Amino acid sequence: MNKPNRLPGGKPQGAREVALGVLHGVETRGAYSGLELNQALQASGLSRPDAALATELVYGTIQRLNTIDDELSRRVKGWPGKVEPWVRSLLRLSYYQLRWLTRVPAHAAVDEAVRIAKKRGHAGIGGLVNGVLRGLLRDGFARELPTGLTAAKRISLEQSHPEWLVTRWIAEYGEETAERICEANNTPPHASARANRMKATREEIVAALRSEGAEASPSALSADGVVAEKAGNLVHTALYKEGRMTVQDESSMLVAAIADPKPGMRVLDCCAAPGGKSTHLAERMNDEGTLVANDVHPHKEALVRQQADRLGLSCVRTMAADALELPAKLGGQSFDVVLLDAPCSGLGVIRRKPEIKWNKTPDDIASLAALQEKLLDASGFLVKPGGTLVYSTCTIAKEENEQAVRTFLSRHPEFELDASWPPEVLETLRESGYLPDGFSGMLQLLPHMFGSDGFFIARMRRQSA
Numbered sequence: 199m200n201k202p203n204r205l206p207g208g209k210p211q212g213a214r215e216v217a218l219g220v221l222h223g224v225e226t227r228g229a230y231s232g233l234e235l236n237q238a239l240q241a242s243g244l245s246r247p248d249a250a251l252a253t254e255l256v257y258g259t260i261q262r263l264n265t266i267d268d269e270l271s272r273r274v275k276g277w278p279g280k281v282e283p284w285v286r287s288l289l290r291l292s293y294y295q296l297r298w299l300t301r302v303p304a305h306a307a308v309d310e311a312v313r314i315a316k317k318r319g320h321a322g323i324g325g326l327v328n329g330v331l332r333g334l335l336r337d338g339f340a341r342e343l344p345t346g347l348t349a350a351k352r353i354s355l356e357q358s359h360p361e362w363l364v365t366r367w368i369a370e371y372g373e374e375t376a377e378r379i380c381e382a383n384n385t386p387p388h389a390s391a392r393a394n395r396m397k398a399t400r401e402e403i404v405a406a407l408r409s410e411g412a413e414a415s416p417s418a419l420s421a422d423g424v425v426a427e428k429a430g431n432l433v434h435t436a437l438y439k440e441g442r443m444t445v446q447d448e449s450s451m452l453v454a455a456i457a458d459p460k461p462g463m464r465v466l467d468c469c470a471a472p473g474g475k476s477t478h479l480a481e482r483m484n485d486e487g488t489l490v491a492n493d494v495h496p497h498k499e500a501l502v503r504q505q506a507d508r509l510g511l512s513c514v515r516t517m518a519a520d521a522l523e524l525p526a527k528l529g530g531q532s533f534d535v536v537l538l539d540a541p542c543s544g545l546g547v548i549r550r551k552p553e554i555k556w557n558k559t560p561d562d563i564a565s566l567a568a569l570q571e572k573l574l575d576a577s578g579f580l581v582k583p584g585g586t587l588v589y590s591t592c593t594i595a596k597e598e599n600e601q602a603v604r605t606f607l608s609r610h611p612e613f614e615l616d617a618s619w620p621p622e623v624l625e626t627l628r629e630s631g632y633l634p635d636g637f638s639g640m641l642q643l644l645p646h647m648f649g650s651d652g653f654f655i656a657r658m659r660r661q662s663a
């Protein structure tokens with residue numbers, strides 16, 4: 199008998215089978231979609247357009263899961279529990295393709311799904327897939343939602359998000375913004391990269407990417423950033439391999455700009471792996487001074503080291519410790535700038551990791567917020583009098599962000615919020631209308647604002663002794 203977490207029928211061939219293998223891994227092994235997809239694409243040898251199709255099928259299917267399952271549960275007996283996991287994944291991705299990827303002719307999509315079903319299962323499964331998909335095509339997809347739904351239920355079904363999450367966002371941000379967050383979560387992210395200012399200007403990076411056929415332009419959000427369409431995977435470019443740029447979301451690039459470390463300073467990054475922000479801080483320090491990059495997982499030290507080496511940075515020192523123990527481990531040392539880029543629920547990166555919205559629970563948010571408050575206490579301890587503490591997360595849950603910061607400040611009167619952010623950041627926010635009146639030094643970026651990840655950053659200052 200086939201092991202439940204192994205896709206039957208051998209190595210996936212072609213974009214749809216690669217996507218099927220990835221969805222099957224996410225479903226049966228709880229694999230991360232991005233990691234699973236990268237590995238599968240590398241092993242597949244697919245052309246760039248086919249890799250793009252497999253990517254769209256994987257992310258789209260996970261993004262639209264509750265809408266797809268709602269419909270399939272009406273058509274397939276015992277859905278989902280009594281249907282083999284790989285058949286579930288095949289039906290879901292075929293549904294996604296028929297409804298939202300209409301550039302592929304519908305009959306071709308159905309024939310291909312039936313071929314895969316027969317190849318990996320048997321004629322009976324082929325018959326089931328054929329019947330379900332042809333039934334969908336016959337009846338059409340435009341089903342009116344019942345009237346009288348609450349706003350949360352309506353948005354949840356129209357935008358394929360769990361209702362508890364939509365309810366939360368309506369309470370925190372209002373109905374209109376909650377809907378825009380959900381829409382943005384269903385929009386594929388553009389690729390973005392950060393110029394290593396020690397080796398290249400961003401104008402040079404833009405020009406080099408354009409000469410390779412990409413549609414590249416300067417980021418509207420970060421002074422170091424470049425956004426690129428039709429560029430393929432930027433990690434495979436010479437620009438990346440030569441250390442002239444780093445692949446990073448535009449919102450993350452704001453952290454080093456806001457921390458604003460100067461050459462010669464001592465800087466600590468408490469939760470550093472894989473090193474995106476540590477290396478950015480070091481680049482902005484012109485590789486002068488000391489950057490201590492710590493992470494709890496010893497095996498991740500090598501990831502940070504690799505990035506520092508690739509970028510030609512020698513001021514980065516790596517270490518592995520629980521950040522809660524750093525005050526004891528670093529014995530009396532203190533730092534001009536401390537960054538706590540905390541582990542979080544990731545609700546700001548749903549467009550990149552759509553499984554987050556189905557896997558996270560309100561309890562996860564509460565327990566993460568409790569951990570973040572402890573991590574803030576430990577990090578604050580290591581800031582010099584007059585020094586800076588920056589707290590960031592890639593989530594949009596208030597408990598993990600503004601509330602965690604307020605709790606920290608209430609316990610530590612020696613700290614205060616610091617709104618004196620560098621003009622390069624404040625002007626961008628002001629011009630786009632996202633600098634709130636009475637700006638306090640905390641920023642919550644939502645994913646629809648700049649098309650970046652949802653991200654939170656607070657800058658605090660420790661009083662001089």
Ligand SMILES: C[S@@+](CC[C@H](N)C(=O)[O-])C[C@H]1O[C@@H](n2cnc3c(N)ncnc32)[C@H](O)[C@@H]1O
Pocket residue numbers: 450468469470471472473474475476492493494495498519520521522539540541542
């Ligand atoms: C948001 S990620 C950091 C991303 C990183 N700053 C970057 O820009 O590349 C959070 C990191 O915190 C680490 N982590 C989780 N709990 C930790 C703890 N108690 N102490 C130190 N690091 C921790 C995780 O291993 C993970 O690498």
